[in-house]
Amino acid sequence: MMQLVSRTEPGLMKATAPTPPVFHSDEARWDAVVRRDRAADGQFYYSVRTTGVYCRPSCASRRARRENVAFHTTQAAAEKAGFRPCRRCKPEQPSLDEQYAARIAKACRLIETSESAPSLATLAKAAGLSAYHFHRVFKAVTGVTPKAYASAHRTERTQTGLARRGSVTDAIYEAGFNSNAPFYSKADALLGMKPGEFRAGGKNAVIRFAVAQCSLGALLVAATDKGVCSILLGDDPEALVRDLQDRFERAQLIGGDAQFEQMVAKVVGFVEAPSIGLDLPLDIRGTAFQQRVWQALRKIPAGSTVSYADMAKRIGAPKAVRAVAQACAANAIAIAIPCHRVVRTDGNLSGYRWGIERKRTLLEREKAA
Numbered sequence: 415m416m417q418l419v420s421r422t423e424p425g426l427m428k429a430t431a432p433t434p435p436v437f438h439s440d441e442a443r444w445d446a447v448v449r450r451d452r453a454a455d456g457q458f459y460y461s462v463r464t465t466g467v468y469c470r471p472s473c474a475s476r477r478a479r480r481e482n483v484a485f486h487t488t489q490a491a492a493e494k495a496g497f498r499p500c501r502r503c504k505p506e507q508p509s510l511d512e513q514y515a516a517r518i519a520k521a522c523r524l525i526e527t528s529e530s531a532p533s534l535a536t537l538a539k540a541a542g543l544s545a546y547h548f549h550r551v552f553k554a555v556t557g558v559t560p561k562a563y564a565s566a567h568r569t570e571r572t573q574t575g576l577a578r579r580g581s582v583t584d585a586i587y588e589a590g591f592n593s594n595a596p597f598y599s600k601a602d603a604l605l606g607m608k609p610g611e612f613r614a615g616g617k618n619a620v621i622r623f624a625v626a627q628c629s630l631g632a633l634l635v636a637a638t639d640k641g642v643c644s645i646l647l648g649d650d651p652e653a654l655v656r657d658l659q660d661r662f663e664r665a666q667l668i669g670g671d672a673q674f675e676q677m678v679a680k681v682v683g684f685v686e687a688p689s690i691g692l693d694l695p696l697d698i699r700g701t702a703f704q705q706r707v708w709q710a711l712r713k714i715p716a717g718s719t720v721s722y723a724d725m726a727k728r729i730g731a732p733k734a735v736r737a738v739a740q741a742c743a744a745n746a747i748a749i750a751i752p753c754h755r756v757v758r759t760d761g762n763l764s765g766y767r768w769g770i771e772r773k774r775t776l777l778e779r780e781k782a783a
Contacts, residue, residue, distance in 0.1 A: 720756055
C-alpha cells in the first residue's frame with residue numbers, strides 16, 4: 415500500500431531503440447546475413463569459400479549459398495583463414511554507422527565552439543553530406559535536430575553565465591544570441607523560468623512536490639507547471655526534500671494537491687509494476703551534452719540494458735564514455751529518464767545515484783514484466 419505524505423514547508427518520448435542483439439549461434443548469424451542486418455556489423459564477419467572474400471553481415475552483394483559460408487568473430491580471424499576484404503562493403507574500414515557518428519561528432523564540436531549557431535549548410539559541408547542527408551543523420555544519431563542541439567548548447571552557455579551572477583544581458587550575448595529579443599521570446603522554454611529568476615536561484619518559481627513510500631524506500635516527485643522536474647529515491651524523506659531545496663534554492667516549494675498526488679501514485683505504480691508504463695510530461699534541465707544523453711536513455715526499452723560505451727556511440731561521441739557516465743549520475747529524474755538501464759560493458763551493475771540494489775530491483779522487475 416502506498417503511503418503518500420504531502421509537505422508544505424517552503425523552500426516525454428517513447429521507447430523506440432532496441433538493444434543490439436547478440437549473435438551467438440551460426441543459425442542466428444546466417445539469419446542476420448540473409449536480412450543484411452546492420453545491427454550485426456562489427457559483431458561477426460562471414461566469408462564465402464567460392465569468392466575468397468569476407469564481408470560484413472549487412473553487405474549488399476549477391477547472397478552466397480549457405481554451404482559456402484563460414485563465420486568469424488574478427489577481421490583478423492577471417493584474414494588468417496585466407497580471405498580478403500570485400501570491395502563492396504569494405505569490412506576493414508569503419509562501418510557506415512561509425513563514420514556517421516564521427517561526422518556528427520565533428521558537427522557537434524563545430525556548434526559548441528562557434529560564437530553563433532552555424533547554418534545547416536555550414537554544418538552539412540563540414541560533415542561532408544548534403545544538407546538533407548545531414549539533417550536526417552544528425553537527428554538519428556543525437557535524437558535532436560541540429561537547430562535543437564545548437565539551442566540546447568546556447569542554453570547551457572546562458573545558464574553558466576547567469577550562474578556567475580553576471581548581468582542577464584551579458585550572459586545572453588556571451589551565449590551567442592545576437593540580441594535580447596530571440597532569447598526572451600523563448601526564455602521560459604530554455605531555462606524553465608524567467609532569466610532573472612534563474613539567476614536568483616529559482617526565485618518566484620513554484621514547484622509542487624510530494625513524498626511517497628514504495629518498496630524501494632522514499633520517493634519524491636516534484637514538478638513545475640511544465641512537467642516533472644525531479645524524481646528522487648532514497649531512505650530518508652527529509653534528505654530528499656533537502657536535495658530538492660538545494661537544486662532550487664530560492665524557488666517556492668509547496669505540497670502537491672490531490673491531482674498532483676495522483677501523478678505521484680502513477681510513479682509509484684510504475685516502480686512496483688513496470689509493465690503498466692510511465693508517460694509523464696517532463697521539465698528536463700541540463701547541459702546540451704546531458705540532454706543528448708538523457709534523450710538517448712529514454713529510447714532504451716524497459717527490460718533492456720546498454721553499456722556506457724554503447725550510449726556514447728549512440729549520441730555520436732564514442733570516446734565520451736566517462737562523460738556519459740557523469741551525465742547518468744547527474745540525472746535527477748529517476749525512472750522516467752531510465753539511467754538504471756545503463757550497465758558496465760561486462761554486464762555488471764555500477765554507478766547508480768540511488769544505490770545499486772535499487773538499480774538491480776528495477777531491472778529485475780522490468781525483465782520479469
